[in-house]
Amino acid sequence: MSEPLTEYQGKATMEKITSLAKRRGFVFQSSEIYGGQSGAWDYGPLGIELKNRIAQNWWKEMTQLNDSIVGLDAAILMHPRVWEASGHVENFTDPLVDCKQCKTRFRADQIPEANLAGKKCPECGGALTDTRKFNLMFKTHIGPVEDGANTIYLRPETAQGIYVNYKNIIQSNRMKIPFGIAQIGKAFRNEIVTKNFIFRTCEFEQMEMQYFVQPGTDEEWFNEWRKRRRAYYEKIGIRMDHLRWHQHGPQELAHYAKDAYDIEYLFPMGWKELEGIHNRSNYDLTRHTEYSGRDLQYIDQDKHPGGTSRFIPFIIETSAGLTRTLLMVLCDAYDEEKVADKGNAEGSGDDWRTVLRFHPNLAPITVAVLPLMKKDGLAELAQDIRNELKEDFATDYDQAGAIGRRYRRQDEAGTPFCITVDYESKDTGTVTLRFRDSMEQVRVSRRALAERIRSEIKGYTPRRV
Numbered sequence: 001m002s003e004p005l006t007e008y009q010g011k012a013t014m015e016k017i018t019s020l021a022k023r024r025g026f027v028f029q030s031s032e033i034y035g036g037q038s039g040a041w042d043y044g045p046l047g048i049e050l051k052n053r054i055a056q057n058w059w060k061e062m063t064q065l066n067d068s069i070v071g072l073d074a075a076i077l078m079h080p081r082v083w084e085a086s087g088h089v090e091n092f093t094d095p096l097v098d099c100k101q102c103k104t105r106f107r108a109d110q111i112p113e114a115n116l117a118g119k120k121c122p123e124c125g126g127a128l129t130d131t132r133k134f135n136l137m138f139k140t141h142i143g144p145v146e147d148g149a150n151t152i153y154l155r156p157e158t159a160q161g162i163y164v165n166y167k168n169i170i171q172s173n174r175m176k177i178p179f180g181i182a183q184i185g186k187a188f189r190n191e192i193v194t195k196n197f198i199f200r201t202c203e204f205e206q207m208e209m210q211y212f213v214q215p216g217t218d219e220e221w222f223n224e225w226r227k228r229r230r231a232y233y234e235k236i237g238i239r240m241d242h243l244r245w246h247q248h249g250p251q252e253l254a255h256y257a258k259d260a261y262d263i264e265y266l267f268p269m270g271w272k273e274l275e276g277i278h279n280r281s282n283y284d285l286t287r288h289t290e291y292s293g294r295d296l297q298y299i300d301q302d303k304h305p306g307g308t309s310r311f312i313p314f315i316i317e318t319s320a321g322l323t324r325t326l327l328m329v330l331c332d333a334y335d336e337e338k339v340a341d342k343g344n345a346e347g348s349g350d351d352w353r354t355v356l357r358f359h360p361n362l363a364p365i366t367v368a369v370l371p372l373m374k375k376d377g378l379a380e381l382a383q384d385i386r387n388e389l390k391e392d393f394a395t396d397y398d399q400a401g402a403i404g405r406r407y408r409r410q411d412e413a414g415t416p417f418c419i420t421v422d423y424e425s426k427d428t429g430t431v432t433l434r435f436r437d438s439m440e441q442v443r444v445s446r447r448a449l450a451e452r453i454r455s456e457i458k459g460y461t462p463r464r465v
Helices: 014-023 045-064 080-086 113-118 159-163 166-173 218-235 283-292 322-333 378-389 403-413 423-428 446-458
Strands: 027-029 041-043 069-071 093-098 105-107 132-135 138-141 151-154 179-188 203-213 243-247 259-267 270-279 298-300 309-311 314-321 334-340 351-356 367-371 395-397 417-421 430-435 441-445
Touching (some): 014 322, 080 151, 080 283, 159 314, 218 270, 270 322, 367 378, 367 403, 378 395, 378 417, 378 423, 378 446, 441 446
Parallel strands (some): 367 395
Antiparallel strands (some): 243 259, 298 309, 334 351, 417 430
16 A cells, blocks of 8 residues: 655646646636636536536436435525525625735635734735625625615525425435435635635535435444545546545534535645535524424334334535536646656656546547548548447547647547557558557457447556556
8 A cells, every 4th residue: 555645746736737728628717818707717628528527427426326316406596595594694704804005815714823813914914904704605686676685695505405405305206214315516605715726716516415314323324425435536546545534623513514524635735625525414404494484304104103203314415526526637637757768868858748547437538539641541431430439439530740749639638548540440440549548559440449448448447657
């Protein structure tokens, strides 16, 4: 077993990741031609494919592979009383301070204690304002009149949409405890400081699952979901020595939480939260019962023959940011590998490649088809092969430039398999199948291509250099 990491030892930096993300069409600054919108990002052709595949894998893991979990897509705009009941109107705040001199704004809990105690700005040394609470929810108005009666919020989390629909799902789908409800959707937080690329933004997407359990079994299910969620990251090829647990102390626990752990990932900027697993007790459903006047008790008709048992379920939550997970996957996959040593003492002139070692189930492009030459019917043959494969795989076609340069472009995009169509392909019906991680090349029959690729994906083992 490898030793635990104490600092980021990989080759990725945030500068390299952001540069690659823009250059290859993963992520662009929102409204860039107007100077950019802080805290907002647009996902380009490769980015949206990667984001969709991360979401699809998570959704499959939660719903398709779990008989007791169903899905939901709740509205972004909800009744304002939802956020009063949840505690967000009162408690969803960050401590805010401003520098009177340079006007920089800070979260008070993220600046050095010495600066805060001395009321000195960590940037310029100027005087700081007193700490004040800042509510993170975006307010807007519904209808033609902008007054207090028409105030509504953009949701800061997707979980509340699950809680207010929990009885509907029980009744319509005959769900029995323990059961879960999964949701992927947009959330909005008016962050004081947005930073580290797409790690902390005002608009983001969450992948959340709320698991409803009988009181008294909550600790057992809490530990079970901790195991399952950590195992999931290994399944999608993430470096396990870049993951660790962080348990929330008494001062960190949210107002609703009985217990909470974060899965942290070793990003280039250090250990940061990737996903939270929370024991939310029965706080949420109890509050919604109180504020709505509706009975949200679960009626268990199986436990007591001839009678019923009523209780407010406890909730075990798994909550991950989709966009934050995308950044993690980019950082984890990024590698720079020397593929040829020129023998110079200083190493100048050595041949290096940048490669994204995505798990094939996550890669934006699964297979790239490359004709060796544009002429002599090779391009047409390559297009035919691509058309055969595109029903089953995400494909790309590239005929521009030397074949080695095209391989490098696909490596940088994270494409796990390349197919080269050459003159032998016309005579024998075989093509060259190249593997991204090892750069190994094998001849494969055109007829066997799809099955060979499926087999390679199923048996994929991450290769780290």
